[in-house]
Amino acid sequence: MLLGRVAGTLVASRKEPAMEGFKFLVVAELDIDGEATGGYVVAVDAVGAGTGEVVLYATGSSARQTVATDRKPCDAVVMAIVDTWEVDGAEVWRK
Amino acid sequence: MLLGRVAGTLVASRKEPAMEGFKFLVVAELDIDGEATGGYVVAVDAVGAGTGEVVLYATGSSARQTVATDRKPCDAVVMAIVDTWEVDGAEVWRK
Amino acid sequence: MLLGRVAGTLVASRKEPAMEGFKFLVVAELDIDGEATGGYVVAVDAVGAGTGEVVLYATGSSARQTVATDRKPCDAVVMAIVDTWEVDGAEVWRK
Amino acid sequence: MLLGRVAGTLVASRKEPAMEGFKFLVVAELDIDGEATGGYVVAVDAVGAGTGEVVLYATGSSARQTVATDRKPCDAVVMAIVDTWEVDGAEVWRK
Amino acid sequence: MLLGRVAGTLVASRKEPAMEGFKFLVVAELDIDGEATGGYVVAVDAVGAGTGEVVLYATGSSARQTVATDRKPCDAVVMAIVDTWEVDGAEVWRK
Numbered sequence: 001m002l003l004g005r006v007a008g009t010l011v012a013s014r015k016e017p018a019m020e021g022f023k024f025l026v027v028a029e030l031d032i033d034g035e036a037t038g039g040y041v042v043a044v045d046a047v048g049a050g051t052g053e054v055v056l057y058a059t060g061s062s063a064r065q066t067v068a069t070d071r072k073p074c075d076a077v078v079m080a081i082v083d084t085w086e087v088d089g090a091e092v093w094r095k
Numbered sequence: 096m097l098l099g100r101v102a103g104t105l106v107a108s109r110k111e112p113a114m115e116g117f118k119f120l121v122v123a124e125l126d127i128d129g130e131a132t133g134g135y136v137v138a139v140d141a142v143g144a145g146t147g148e149v150v151l152y153a154t155g156s157s158a159r160q161t162v163a164t165d166r167k168p169c170d171a172v173v174m175a176i177v178d179t180w181e182v183d184g185a186e187v188w189r190k
Numbered sequence: 191m192l193l194g195r196v197a198g199t200l201v202a203s204r205k206e207p208a209m210e211g212f213k214f215l216v217v218a219e220l221d222i223d224g225e226a227t228g229g230y231v232v233a234v235d236a237v238g239a240g241t242g243e244v245v246l247y248a249t250g251s252s253a254r255q256t257v258a259t260d261r262k263p264c265d266a267v268v269m270a271i272v273d274t275w276e277v278d279g280a281e282v283w284r285k
Numbered sequence: 286m287l288l289g290r291v292a293g294t295l296v297a298s299r300k301e302p303a304m305e306g307f308k309f310l311v312v313a314e315l316d317i318d319g320e321a322t323g324g325y326v327v328a329v330d331a332v333g334a335g336t337g338e339v340v341l342y343a344t345g346s347s348a349r350q351t352v353a354t355d356r357k358p359c360d361a362v363v364m365a366i367v368d369t370w371e372v373d374g375a376e377v378w379r380k
Numbered sequence: 381m382l383l384g385r386v387a388g389t390l391v392a393s394r395k396e397p398a399m400e401g402f403k404f405l406v407v408a409e410l411d412i413d414g415e416a417t418g419g420y421v422v423a424v425d426a427v428g429a430g431t432g433e434v435v436l437y438a439t440g441s442s443a444r445q446t447v448a449t450d451r452k453p454c455d456a457v458v459m460a461i462v463d464t465w466e467v468d469g470a471e472v473w474r475k
Contacts, residue, residue, distance in 0.1 A: 001309075001327040001361060007127065008181040012151060015175035016141055016161055024096075024151075026180055028127060032292065032311060032325040040127040042096040042151055042180075046301055046358070051184070056297060056309075056327055061156045061251070061346045061441070062360035066301055069358075073141070073164075073174045075157035076096060079358045080300035085311055085327075086293040089336070102222065103276040107246060110270035111236055111256055119191075119246075121275055123222060135222040137191040137246055137275075146279070156251045156346070156441070168236070168259075168269045170252035171191060197412065198466040202436060205460035206426055206446055214381075214436075216465055218412060230412040232381040232436055232465075241469070251346070251441045263426070263449075263459045265442035266381060286404075286422040286456060317387065317406060317420040331396055331453070341392060341404075341422055346441045347455035351396055354453075364453045365395035370406055370422075371388040374431070 001056040003030040003082065006049050010042055018072045025049060025078055027057055034093045043076035044069055054093060056080040096151040098125040098177065101144050105137055113167045120144060120173055122152055129188045138171035139164055149188060151175040191246040193220040193272065196239050200232055208262045215239060215268055217247055224283045233266035234259055244283060246270040286341040288315040288367065291334050295327055303357045310334060310363055312342055319378045328361035329354055339378060341365040381436040383410040383462065386429050390422055398452045405429060405458055407437055414473045423456035424449055434473060436460040 004027035012024065022044045029039035034054070043057045046066045055078045057063075063077040064070055084094040099122035107119065117139045124134035129149070138152045141161045150173045152158075158172040159165055179189040194217035202214065212234045219229035224244070233247050236256045245268045247253075253267040254260055274284040289312035297309065307329045314324035319339070328342050331351045340363045342348075348362040349355055369379040384407035392404065402424045409419035414434070423437045426446045435458045437443075443457040444450055464474040 001359070003327065007183060008187075010151075010180035011178045012175035013178050014142055015151075018161070019174060024180075026127060026182060028182075031323075032313060038126075042098065047299055056295075056300075058358045058360040060360055062349060062358050064157060064160070065349070065356055065358040066303070071160055073153045073157050073160040073172055074096070075153040075155055077358055079304060080297035083296045083298050085295035085309075087311060087313075088292060092293075102278060103282075105246075105275035106273045107270035108273050109237055110246075113256070114269060119275075121222060121277060123277075133221075137193065159252060159255070166255055168248045168252050168255040168267055169191070170248040170250055197468060198472075200436075200465035201463045202460035203463050204427055205436075208445070209459060214465075216412060216467060218467075228411075232383065254442060254445070261445055263438045263442050263445040263457055264381070265438040265440055286454070288422065316418075317408060332394055341390075341395075343453045343455040345455055347444060347453050350444070350451055350453040351398070362453055364399060365392035368391045368393050370390035370404075372406060372408075373387060377388075 001058050004028055004055050004057050005030055006051050006053050006055060008051055016073055041076045043078045044074050046077050046079050047081055049078050049081055054082045056082060096153050099123055099150050099152050100125055101146050101148050101150060103146055111168050136171045138173045139169050141172050141174050142176055144173050144176055149177045151177060191248050194218055194245050194247050195220055196241050196243050196245060198241055206263050231266045233268045234264050235268050237268055237271055239268050239271055244272045246272060286343050289313055289340050289342050290315055291336050291338050291340060293336055301358050326361045328363045329359050331362050331364050332366055334363050334366055339367045341367060381438050384408055384435050384437050385410055386431050386433050386435060388431055396453050421456045423458045424454050425458050427458055427461055429458050429461055434462045436462060
């Protein structure tokens, strides 16, 4: 999984029928220090994350291992909201 | 999923029999601000996207999770046409 | 899928038994304008492509979705020979 | 698999129910000489690794091939603690 | 698949039980001209490759498509020892 910040949302009314009802989040990738890398992903929301929250997202076939995304053409899912992480004993970020 | 702009189409008459009948789109990858990154992918069209449209595409095994692409040697699919997205409360793009 | 040019062939007499009989192609990756990127992949040939031809190749689990490569330790397959593609209405390349 | 150093841990109380009970490790990627590359991954711990240990991690669908992570939305797992490795006959690192 | 040179071996006594008995190879990635790229992977050996040999390796779920690695948390496997390859009619390398 990688760390990301929910930067915003995306609307797509014309889409694969299997993707109806999903909320798409625009997620800016963070590095190990919590800084934006410039990378991003558009992910399905599986945990009710809001704009600004720091999250974990899974990509590839693992993104289909939730009840909602099973057998869907979805390759990225936000599967956790991060409370805190630490590097070498120092807290990098806290919600 | 990543954002892309449909830059054009591709024709391949000699191909895996399982790929007959698909429309191949040449998709230029966009960054979170809607600018071209220089990257691209050739994707199967699952939503009837036309040249110039901004789309979402899924890659890897997730690209096979549509009725059309099931069990096909296809690793990228356009699965939504984007209406709009926003970053930090500001609309980046609207169709 | 990505665009590539068949740059040459590779011989490997000692290999996983499941890979016997495959033709390995050395494929130089092309960008959206048909220029070499410097990247490459060694792919199994599923369409009878020859050196110099421009092809499409699929990677990852999708590379196993042909009759020949099913359940084989193969992560890249040439699955189409490209006739032509266009970008923004202009033909980039024609066979 | 890639080499990494366990840099720290991550806590996420709100997450996909399937991910309850996992320990998330923040793993800094190492190069072939044991130096940090700047890359990282957040991985599930399958071997009881502690902060500072050098480990191997697997990504993608292979990260779900443990009893703990089977059918979970998990795309990275620490699956071994490294004792030593050598390059061209010289030991690079020993635990 | 990508080209690599077996640079050395890796020992990990504490690991996922499913990974017992495997030989881990440290493989330096090669480019299309046979030069080291600086990249690497730690792969399971499926063909009895020795240090210094030039090999092909498969990654992702394809790395589990050998008898040995089936359903194992393994994302890279050496599946062939390269005899020779050529680019544009010129032999790049011969064993």
